[in-house]
Amino acid sequence: MIDVLYFAWVRERIGLPKERLETSASTVADLVEELRGREERYALAFSDLSALRVAIDQELADFDASLSGAREVAFFPPMTGG
Amino acid sequence: MIDVLYFAWVRERIGLPKERLETSASTVADLVEELRGREERYALAFSDLSALRVAIDQELADFDASLSGAREVAFFPPMTGG
Amino acid sequence: MEIRVQAEAFRSGKELEAFTARTRGAGAVVSFSGIVRDDSGELSEMVIEHYPGMTEKALEQIAAQAVSRWSLAGALVIHRYGSLKPGEQIMMVATAARHRKDAFEAAEFLMDYLKSRAPFWKKERNRDGDSWVSAKDSDESALDRW
Amino acid sequence: MEIRVQAEAFRSGKELEAFTARTRGAGAVVSFSGIVRDDSGELSEMVIEHYPGMTEKALEQIAAQAVSRWSLAGALVIHRYGSLKPGEQIMMVATAARHRKDAFEAAEFLMDYLKSRAPFWKKERNRDGDSWVSAKDSDESALDRW
Numbered sequence: 001m002i003d004v005l006y007f008a009w010v011r012e013r014i015g016l017p018k019e020r021l022e023t024s025a026s027t028v029a030d031l032v033e034e035l036r037g038r039e040e041r042y043a044l045a046f047s048d049l050s051a052l053r054v055a056i057d058q059e060l061a062d063f064d065a066s067l068s069g070a071r072e073v074a075f076f077p078p079m080t081g082g
Numbered sequence: 083m084i085d086v087l088y089f090a091w092v093r094e095r096i097g098l099p100k101e102r103l104e105t106s107a108s109t110v111a112d113l114v115e116e117l118r119g120r121e122e123r124y125a126l127a128f129s130d131l132s133a134l135r136v137a138i139d140q141e142l143a144d145f146d147a148s149l150s151g152a153r154e155v156a157f158f159p160p161m162t163g164g
Numbered sequence: 165m166e167i168r169v170q171a172e173a174f175r176s177g178k179e180l181e182a183f184t185a186r187t188r189g190a191g192a193v194v195s196f197s198g199i200v201r202d203d204s205g206e207l208s209e210m211v212i213e214h215y216p217g218m219t220e221k222a223l224e225q226i227a228a229q230a231v232s233r234w235s236l237a238g239a240l241v242i243h244r245y246g247s248l249k250p251g252e253q254i255m256m257v258a259t260a261a262r263h264r265k266d267a268f269e270a271a272e273f274l275m276d277y278l279k280s281r282a283p284f285w286k287k288e289r290n291r292d293g294d295s296w297v298s299a300k301d302s303d304e305s306a307l308d309r310w
Numbered sequence: 311m312e313i314r315v316q317a318e319a320f321r322s323g324k325e326l327e328a329f330t331a332r333t334r335g336a337g338a339v340v341s342f343s344g345i346v347r348d349d350s351g352e353l354s355e356m357v358i359e360h361y362p363g364m365t366e367k368a369l370e371q372i373a374a375q376a377v378s379r380w381s382l383a384g385a386l387v388i389h390r391y392g393s394l395k396p397g398e399q400i401m402m403v404a405t406a407a408r409h410r411k412d413a414f415e416a417a418e419f420l421m422d423y424l425k426s427r428a429p430f431w432k433k434e435r436n437r438d439g440d441s442w443v444s445a446k447d448s449d450e451s452a453l454d455r456w
Contacts, residue, residue: 177330184323188345192345194340196413201335201408251335262349264344268417275414
C-alpha cells in the first residue's frame, strides 16, 4: 500500500488530494502508467510528464526512481514559491 | 582664494579641518607641492599620495586635475563607509 | 537557522529587528521580502498551497546548504500559505554574516532555491477566474550559478 | 529615492516597513543593514566622520546610477555619522523592484559604491588606543563587476 498525493492543478484535475493505493509498480513511471489507465481524469493529469514533478517520501525524485520501500509519492507541477 | 579641507587622519596630522589659502597652483599636484613645502606636518600628511584621495568642489578628482575655477579642495584617505 | 511555515501574517520589520538582535555581532544583515503584486488591478487574492511535511524538510535542507557554503551568523526563512491579499507579505529570508558578501550571496541562494525547490504553488484569483502561476524558466536557470 | 545622512540612531525594522509601504506594488524588497562589530571585545566606540555636502551629493549620484541601471520602485540609503556603540546600526540600504534580481543587484551595487565612493571614515576607539579603519582592497575591487 502506498499513499499518493496530488497538489495544485494535478489535485484539481484528479479531483482529490490524496489516495491510498495497492500497486505492484516498481518505479514512478510504472505507477504513472497504472494511474493513466484508470480513468480519463488521470490520463489528463498525467498527459505531459515534462510539466510534472514527483517526490518520494517527501524528497524530490525522478520518474525512473524505484518505489521499493516508498510509503508516499506526490505529484505536482513545478514549484512557484517565494 | 581656495578652501582646503582635511578629513580623518589627514585632518589629524595637519591639525586642522579647514583653511583658506591664497595659491597660484594650477593643479591638485601643484597645490600638494606647495603644502608639502609649508611645514613638517604637511610634508608628513602628503608623504604618500597613493594613500590619499582628493575631491574638487565635492566631486572625486585626480591629482593632475586642474584647479581652475575651484572653490573647495579636500584631501582624505580612501573612504570606509558602509 | 530558523524556518517558519505559517498561515498567519507577519511583519518584516519586526522579524528583521528580532533576527538582528539574535545575530548580534554579525556586522551585515540582508533581508528579502516577497509581496503579493497586483499588476492588472484585477487580483482579488493569491492562494498558496504547500505540501506539509515536505515543505519544512525542503526549507531546512536549503538553509543547511547555505550555512555550509557561507560563513553565516544566522539564517531565517518565513513562508506563508493560504489566502493572501495584494500588498501582503508572502515570505521573507534574512541572513547575517561578518561580511556583506556572505550575507548577500546566501540570501540570493536561499531565494533561488526556495523559488523552485520548495513545494509551494501559487494560484491567483482574479475577477475573471483563477489561474495557477506557472514556473518561469529564469527561476530554474537561476540555480545554475550556485 | 531617499537619502538620509544623520547622527541619530534609526530602527532598521521600522524603516523597512515604511519603505515597503511607500513602494507598494513592488513585489520584491531587499534590505542591507551594517552593524558595528566588536570582534576583539575591546571596542568602546566607533566614530564616523563624513564630509557634509559631498556626502549627500555622492550618495545621490550613486542612487541615481542604481535607478538608471535597474528597474526599481524605490531606493533608500540611511547612513549615520558621529559616535556609535558596538551593536548599533551604522547604515542601511533598501531597494524595491518587481523582481528579486533587480532588487538584489541594485542593493549590492549601492553597498559596493557606498563603501568606497561615499566620503565616510571610521575610527575605532579601543581600550588601548584609537585607529582609523583602513580601506580593503576587496572593497575597491568589488566595483569591477558593475
